[in-house]
Amino acid sequence: MSVDGQGRSHWFDDEAGPVVRPYAMTRGRTTSPAQHRLDLIAVVVTEPDAGDPETDPTLSPEHVEIVGLCRTAPQSVAELATELDLPIGVVRVLIGDLVHAELVHVTRPVPPAELPDESILRDVINGLRAL
Amino acid sequence: MILGRTERGMPPVEPVTLKILVAGGFGVGKTTLVGAVSEIRPLRTEESLTEAGRPVDDISGVEGKNTTTVAMDFGRITLREDLVLYLFGTPGQERFWFMWDELSEGALGAVVLADTRRLEDCFAAVDYFERRSIPFVVGVNCFEGASRYPAEAVRQALDLDEDVPVLLCDARDRETVKEVLIGVVQHAMEYAADRREAVTG
Numbered sequence: 440m441s442v443d444g445q446g447r448s449h450w451f452d453d454e455a456g457p458v459v460r461p462y463a464m465t466r467g468r469t470t471s472p473a474q475h476r477l478d479l480i481a482v483v484v485t486e487p488d489a490g491d492p493e494t495d496p497t498l499s500p501e502h503v504e505i506v507g508l509c510r511t512a513p514q515s516v517a518e519l520a521t522e523l524d525l526p527i528g529v530v531r532v533l534i535g536d537l538v539h540a541e542l543v544h545v546t547r548p549v550p551p552a553e554l555p556d557e558s559i560l561r562d563v564i565n566g567l568r569a570l
Numbered sequence: 571m572i573l574g575r576t577e578r579g580m581p582p583v584e585p586v587t588l589k590i591l592v593a594g595g596f597g598v599g600k601t602t603l604v605g606a607v608s609e610i611r612p613l614r615t616e617e618s619l620t621e622a623g624r625p626v627d628d629i630s631g632v633e634g635k636n637t638t639t640v641a642m643d644f645g646r647i648t649l650r651e652d653l654v655l656y657l658f659g660t661p662g663q664e665r666f667w668f669m670w671d672e673l674s675e676g677a678l679g680a681v682v683l684a685d686t687r688r689l690e691d692c693f694a695a696v697d698y699f700e701r702r703s704i705p706f707v708v709g710v711n712c713f714e715g716a717s718r719y720p721a722e723a724v725r726q727a728l729d730l731d732e733d734v735p736v737l738l739c740d741a742r743d744r745e746t747v748k749e750v751l752i753g754v755v756q757h758a759m760e761y762a763a764d765r766r767e768a769v770t771g
């Protein structure tokens with residue numbers, strides 16, 4: 440079971456401010472050894488053979504939620520931050536933990552300058568027109 | 571054939587992700603623009619107070635707090651299941667500019683929103699993208715009552731290169747915002763083509 444909005448509001452209360460507790464959750468770490476700055480639009484994908492993360496006592500409910508979210512639909516670091524309503528720095532640390540635990544992997548975005556050809560950009564234009 | 575895990579269906583699609591930045595002066599319509607084409611959400615980041623310059627919040631009572639929260643506009647446009655475009659509204663205040671470096675890295679391009687009543691507010695953004703060779707377009711947000719400058723006058727006032735597109739828009743209007751974003755992608759394509767030419771020939 441993943442943590443829903445209700446669960447989250449127990450985990451943090453607004454009065455404490457958004458800073459102290461999230462970093463308590465990451466045990467004060469602001470960077471994770473395994474990951475240096477993950478790109479905001481890097482995509483997090485749950486490993487197909489990731490077991491049930493809830494059985495791992497070292498993982499927080501937020502870790503478990505990320506594994507669940509990215510199992511149904513891989514999503515970007517930025518999206519996870521908004522979805523979990525956590526600052527980006529905290530989410531980066533959590534993702535680093537999950538990579539380390541081999542529950543997820545991260546696909547780095549292709550820099551536009553390295554796109555093999557223009558077809559993707561044409562698709563973007565067509566997609567925007569069709570919105 | 572072993573079905574195994576595929577019982578759950580196809581493996582999830584890993585989308586190709588791209589990003590466009592939306593910059594411009596205070597109150598020029600950045601949030602409105604992002605919201606006109608995407609489901610918009612605030613994205614929080616925490617920056618150390620030394621980096622951010624000075625505290626914005628009242629920090630009394632939160633002992634040991636040495637970071638401040640900076641919120642950005644963040645929008646997602648799903649073009650296809652396997653192709654997603656993200657919009658990042660860059661925080662306007664100059665003291666948060668260090669964040670732009672991270673945001674602009676790997677960006678497809680940028681929109682600099684301008685208000686003709688105070689064009690000077692976007693000088694800094696124009697400068698920023700020019701220096702880093704990030705393709706950008708200038709979107710002139712046509713607030714009612716603002717004199718409608720012809721695009722050429724805006725180009726001159728901003729001292730823009732010939733090839734930088736200047737597009738009139740209404741940040742509240744989805745169709746014109748779509749055109750601005752399409753303008754960014756087209757400009758990025760031309761830009762990439764020019765660079766290839768410069769390298770090969």
Ligand SMILES: Nc1nc2c(ncn2[C@@H]2O[C@H](COP(=O)(O)OP(=O)(O)OP(=O)(O)O)[C@@H](O)[C@H]2O)c(=O)[nH]1
Pocket residue numbers: 594595596597598599600601602603662711712713714739740741742
């Ligand atoms: N008339 C008119 N009003 C607009 C237009 N675009 C934005 N506004 C209004 O202008 C105000 C500021 O717009 P925002 O989108 O909040 O501007 P912003 O650039 O995000 O502002 P900051 O984040 O504070 O720098 C809002 O009240 C909008 O409704 C426009 O094209 N025409």
Ligand SMILES: [Mg+2]
Pocket residue numbers: 600601602643659
């Ligand atoms: Mg805004």
